[in-house]
Amino acid sequence: MLETKRLLLRPMKTEDVHHLFELNQDPAVLQWTGDQVSLNIADAQRILSDHVFPQFQQHKMGRFAVLTKDGEWLGWCGLKYFPDSHEVDLGYRFMKKYWGHGYATEAAQACLEYGFEVLKLKKIIARAMPQNLQSIKVLQKLKMNYAGLKNDAHYPGGYVIYEITDEEYSKCKNF
Numbered sequence: 001m002l003e004t005k006r007l008l009l010r011p012m013k014t015e016d017v018h019h020l021f022e023l024n025q026d027p028a029v030l031q032w033t034g035d036q037v038s039l040n041i042a043d044a045q046r047i048l049s050d051h052v053f054p055q056f057q058q059h060k061m062g063r064f065a066v067l068t069k070d071g072e073w074l075g076w077c078g079l080k081y082f083p084d085s086h087e088v089d090l091g092y093r094f095m096k097k098y099w100g101h102g103y104a105t106e107a108a109q110a111c112l113e114y115g116f117e118v119l120k121l122k123k124i125i126a127r128a129m130p131q132n133l134q135s136i137k138v139l140q141k142l143k144m145n146y147a148g149l150k151n152d153a154h155y156p157g158g159y160v161i162y163e164i165t166d167e168e169y170s171k172c173k174n175f
Contacts, residue, residue: 008066016048055081058081108126123166124163140162
């Protein structure tokens with residue numbers, strides 16, 4: 001479990017399925033992900049069992065459930081290992097009603113700290129649609145550096161990549 005001033009980040013549990021389903025129902029949230037609206041609870045269960053849980057089991061990282069300290073489920077944030085490219089991706093997704101409160105930046109900072117200081121990673125990347133200026137702003141607050149635009153059929157218009165190395169992080173971790 002990770003803790004910040006206002007948040008608790010913990011590995012997702014089976015009982016998070018209803019929150020994950022609700023999050024993936026909101027078209028405002030999904031417009032920035034390239035994902036489709038989840039059709040049912042079984043879709044959300046598959047995301048947990050096929051993607052989220054194995055990441056923690058195999059790589060000691062994954063998408064954490066993000067909660068306020070009084071237990072309110074806000075969304076998720078965490079690291080994901082992509083074996084094909086050997087990259088670790090920082091990602092986050094929050095319920096729309098929690099946008100604009102600094103939760104993404106706070107949770108993402110905790111995940112960078114975990115990645116560099118606990119897992120001893122050398123580099124972490126993040127992806128965002130070029131039109132998602134709020135998400136790009138979060139990545140810039142984290143002192144991540146623009147690394148280019150990639151085209152991908154999953155993301156109409158491609159996506160921008162930001163990155164930060166362990167050395168860069170150690171110079172600016174107390175921002």
